[in-house]
Amino acid sequence: MSDSPMAQRLRITFGKQGSxxxxxxxxxxxVWERVLRRAHLPILYTQGFNARPRLQIAIALPxxxxxxxxxxxxxxxxxxxxxxxxxxxxxxxxxxLYVYDIEEVAVHENALEREVESAEYSITFVDGIDIDGLRNxxxxxxxQDRIMKVEYNRRGKKTAYDLRPLIHDMQVDDDxxxxxxxxxxxxxxxxxxxxxxxxxxxxAFVHIHRTKLHIRD
Amino acid sequence: xxxxxxxxxxxxxxxxxxxPGRYVGGEWxxxxxxxxxxDLKVALAFPDIYDLGMSNLGIMLLYDQINQQPDMLAExxxxxxxxxxxxxxxxxxxxxxxxxxxxxxxxxxxxxxLPYEQLYTNVLNLIDLAGMPIRxxxxxxxxxxxxxxxxACYNPEPMHAFIDAFVIGEGEEIIVEVARLLQRMRxxxxxxxxxxxxxxxxxxxxxxxxxxYHDDGTVEAITPNxxxxxxxxxxxxxxxxxKPFTKFIVPNIDTVHNRAPIEIxxxxxRGCRFCHAGMVTRPVRERPVxxxxxxxxxxxxNTGFEEISLLSLSSSDxxxxxxxxxxxxxxxxxxxxxxxxxxxxIETASSELLDRIGDTRRSGFTFAPEAATERMRDIINKxxxxxxxLQTARDVYSRGWRTIKFYFMIGHPEETLEDVQAIIDLCKAxxxxxxxxLGMKANVNVGVSTFIPKPHxxxxxxxxxxxxxxxxxxxxxxxxxxxERGMHLRWTDLSSSRFEGFLSRGDRRMADVVxxxxxxxxKFDAWNDSHYHDRWLQAFEENGLSPDFYNHRTRGxxxxxxxxxxxxxxxxxxxxxxxxxxxxxxxxxxxxxxCFACGILPKFTKLRQGTDEMAWECPPIKPVGERGxxxxxxxNVTLIx
Numbered sequence: 001m002s003d004s005p006m007a008q009r010l011r012i013t014f015g016k017q018g019s020x021x022x023x024x025x026x027x028x029x030x031v032w033e034r035v036l037r038r039a040h041l042p043i044l045y046t047q048g049f050n051a052r053p054r055l056q057i058a059i060a061l062p063x064x065x066x067x068x069x070x071x072x073x074x075x076x077x078x079x080x081x082x083x084x085x086x087x088x089x090x091x092x093x094x095x096x097l098y099v100y101d102i103e104e105v106a107v108h109e110n111a112l113e114r115e116v117e118s119a120e121y122s123i124t125f126v127d128g129i130d131i132d133g134l135r136n137x138x139x140x141x142x143x144q145d146r147i148m149k150v151e152y153n154r155r156g157k158k159t160a161y162d163l164r165p166l167i168h169d170m171q172v173d174d175d176x177x178x179x180x181x182x183x184x185x186x187x188x189x190x191x192x193x194x195x196x197x198x199x200x201x202x203x204a205f206v207h208i209h210r211t212k213l214h215i216r217d
Numbered sequence: 218x219x220x221x222x223x224x225x226x227x228x229x230x231x232x233x234x235x236x237p238g239r240y241v242g243g244e245w246x247x248x249x250x251x252x253x254x255x256d257l258k259v260a261l262a263f264p265d266i267y268d269l270g271m272s273n274l275g276i277m278l279l280y281d282q283i284n285q286q287p288d289m290l291a292e293x294x295x296x297x298x299x300x301x302x303x304x305x306x307x308x309x310x311x312x313x314x315x316x317x318x319x320x321x322x323x324x325x326x327x328x329x330x331l332p333y334e335q336l337y338t339n340v341l342n343l344i345d346l347a348g349m350p351i352r353x354x355x356x357x358x359x360x361x362x363x364x365x366x367x368x369a370c371y372n373p374e375p376m377h378a379f380i381d382a383f384v385i386g387e388g389e390e391i392i393v394e395v396a397r398l399l400q401r402m403r404x405x406x407x408x409x410x411x412x413x414x415x416x417x418x419x420x421x422x423x424x425x426x427x428x429x430y431h432d433d434g435t436v437e438a439i440t441p442n443x444x445x446x447x448x449x450x451x452x453x454x455x456x457x458x459x460k461p462f463t464k465f466i467v468p469n470i471d472t473v474h475n476r477a478p479i480e481i482x483x484x485x486x487r488g489c490r491f492c493h494a495g496m497v498t499r500p501v502r503e504r505p506v507x508x509x510x511x512x513x514x515x516x517x518x519n520t521g522f523e524e525i526s527l528l529s530l531s532s533s534d535x536x537x538x539x540x541x542x543x544x545x546x547x548x549x550x551x552x553x554x555x556x557x558x559x560x561x562x563i564e565t566a567s568s569e570l571l572d573r574i575g576d577t578r579r580s581g582f583t584f585a586p587e588a589a590t591e592r593m594r595d596i597i598n599k600x601x602x603x604x605x606x607l608q609t610a611r612d613v614y615s616r617g618w619r620t621i622k623f624y625f626m627i628g629h630p631e632e633t634l635e636d637v638q639a640i641i642d643l644c645k646a647x648x649x650x651x652x653x654x655l656g657m658k659a660n661v662n663v664g665v666s667t668f669i670p671k672p673h674x675x676x677x678x679x680x681x682x683x684x685x686x687x688x689x690x691x692x693x694x695x696x697x698x699x700x701e702r703g704m705h706l707r708w709t710d711l712s713s714s715r716f717e718g719f720l721s722r723g724d725r726r727m728a729d730v731v732x733x734x735x736x737x738x739x740k741f742d743a744w745n746d747s748h749y750h751d752r753w754l755q756a757f758e759e760n761g762l763s764p765d766f767y768n769h770r771t772r773g774x775x776x777x778x779x780x781x782x783x784x785x786x787x788x789x790x791x792x793x794x795x796x797x798x799x800x801x802x803x804x805x806x807x808x809x810x811x812c813f814a815c816g817i818l819p820k821f822t823k824l825r826q827g828t829d830e831m832a833w834e835c836p837p838i839k840p841v842g843e844r845g846x847x848x849x850x851x852x853n854v855t856l857i858x
Contacts, residue, residue, distance in 0.1 A: 018243065019238075019242065020243065022237040022469075023238045023469040023470055024470070027238065031467075034520065034522065034523075035245075037517070045553050051553060063237070094244055094469060205228075
């Protein structure tokens with residue numbers, strides 16, 4: 001069975017704030033599906049046994065992390081006007097879901113997930129932090145040539161990989177906030193909490209906020 | 218604890234627990250009013266986890282009723298799962314509401330939904346987590362008034378010591394009345410408040426009723442100990458079904474029934490003798506199709522849900538089921554909306570109906586023949602023929618669905634091993650039909666639960682099957698179905714049926730057992746892997762009681778039941794007559810075809826006189842000679858020959 005034709009593809013930049021950070025990526029897709037239905041968007045459904053709306057979130061946001069830069073692609077069965085659309089969608093969104101931008105992208109553009117390369121995060125240490133100590137740790141890590149790690153896949157198979165090239169940048173600002181830029185996506189993925197553990201701050205109570213996604217040109 | 222402080226505490230624990238989205242609220246359509254501007258605050262609790270509680274229609278109806286009052290607010294609370302409970306106790310976080318994160322202790326009224334008995338220990342745990350004494354008599358009016366409602370409350374006695382007042386019957390209107398009363402009686406003592414609550418029709422306040430017992434442990438009498446309250450508490454009913462609720466809260470996380478329910482009919486006219494719901498939800502009231510259609514439109518608009526569930530005890534008996542399903546299909550097929558129609562009866566699930574509700578997501582259909590021999594079907598008054606079962610199976614399989622699921626019950630009164638063998642034979646015959654049509658792809662799923670005699674039913678007198686009887690029957694089923702290709706067997710764990718049994722027909726003395734079991738660590742008893750039966754047995758023993766007294770004893774015809782003072786409007790005389798008929802294999806037809814004077818009309822004569830003829834399935838109040846329903850109402854029932 002072939003899918004019915006896509007009339008338009010929209011790319012929505014959205015934020016996930018507040019208590020919505022406790023909603024997993026899978027559940028966020030469902031939240032979106034219902035938001036778009038409430039906003040009367042002509043969503044395109046997949047054909048077949050289990051009809052699903054054709055939505056695609058660029059990259060999973062780990063549970064507990066807020067964001068201002070998530071990307072969602074929506075396939076529509078009819079063209080809609082972009083003008084005023086963000087407001088319409090916001091009006092149908094639950095607390096914590098924000099729409100920052102909507103743009104039209106080519107119908108046959110690559111799958112979003114293949115496009116994301118890296119992400120930037122800001123990490124706030126809620127209980128305060130020894131800024132110099134943190135800076136030291138960060139500099140030490142950045143000074144290394146290789147940071148070999150072992151990873152287990154779902155079937156328990158071990159693989160070794162080098163973490164260092166996946167860390168593009170780390171900086172501590174004067175307020176003690178840690179800003180990181182790390183590889184994200186299908187070709188290498190660094191979770192902020194894992195990096196914190198690596199830095200020796202795994203137990204610290206932090207707020208993590210994703211500020212930017214880098215897309216392959 | 219102030220909400221801001223509580224929220225900061227929560228942040229530190231939420232990422233340590235499973236599915237933290239259960240504990241934060243903020244969903245679409247949830248209502249958060251300004252706490253400081255609202256006079257009366259109601260917390261509504263479902264005593265199991267969020268994932269289950271969010272599918273409870275009753276809680277949503279009450280939430281809406283209260284929030285419609287400008288000077289009242291309603292907020293939700295559910296049982297935290299054990300990981301979250303540990304965190305809350307460890308960090309001294311009291312039970313709080315999802316909307317404003319206020320401690321439950323700070324509300325005026327706590328309404329608890331009690332649809333089934335397995336939730337009792339969770340109720341105690343909730344009250345304790347809220348930082349309140351669990352016994353009603355130990356809570357003064359500085360604590361929220363705790364009321365409970367739902368089907369389990371038709372025998373409130375095992376919980377009488379913990380709940381201040383029970384809603385008997387349909388709570389849609391009562392809860393606002395109770396809240397208004399509390400508003401008027403601020404500052405009064407709990408006893409004074411409850412004296413007034415007890416005068417509201419449909420409210421039962423256990424402390425104002427005394428129970429005396431015979432030497433053999435059976436109840437001698439139940440009598441009011443204050444003036445001005447009824448000898449028996451008559452259940453409350455709504456004359457016509459209130460307009461359906463359509464602003465459902467849309468969860469931000471996956472839940473058990475993640476869809477919008479619409480009640481299309483309340484009650485059932487069939488009169489199956491084992492069925493508690495069928496007896497306590499009379500009179501049968503149907504919702505007009507236009508109203509259902511308008512509500513669906515509103516629900517789609519308000520929620521964005523992709524599935525609508527049409528609820529009733531017997532959906533295919535809903536007179537307008539064909540018209541309704543056709544209209545839903547016509548209007549919503551393109552919009553990605555699916556409908557589900559649970560509780561289909563074999564004899565009214567016509568092939569036409571199967572076509573219409575058999576959407577693409579469905580893999581098969583479920584039916585509940587309950588028994589497989591004519592004798593057994595006569596005893597339980599659920600008459601379907603083997604041929605009807607087989608024809609339905611052919612209808613389903615020949616439309617390409619591979620799976621039929623059947624619900625049967627074992628442990629019916631008078632059941633023998635031959636009756637159980639007949640279940641196996643019938644399922645095999647169905648599978649054979651399936652294989653003839655679909656080949657080896659055909660499946661039969663067989664769910665066999667254990668019959669539990671329930672209060673207010675014709676079987677309230679009977680003894681529940683003993684463990685030995687049940688085990689022998691289950692062994693037989695397992696031996697012949699379990700390993701069979703294309704057949705899947707599910708059965709109810711023995712201990713969970715014993716447990717449901719003694720709570721269902723328990724008396725006031727059971728309250729001590731419930732409390733002790735909870736102290737011993739029992740909670741989430743409805744979850745098979747967290748039901749610790751030995752602790753319950755220990756609680757029985759420590760209180761000098763025996764489960765057998767409640768489960769395995771045939772009651773005398775004139776025994777006073779622990780729930781005798783709860784009046785569901787169906788005469789005990791009628792139930793007794795029906796019980797005796799079952800012993801003689803006599804059956805009663807659908808009461809739409811003939812009224813058997815169960816007691817609803819004499820109890821609610823005025824209500825019936827004030828309603829439209831078609832609004833109730835009960836005949837209009839007329840001289841006896843003119844009774845009987847007009848023919849057009851029954852003509853819609855589609856029979857498969």
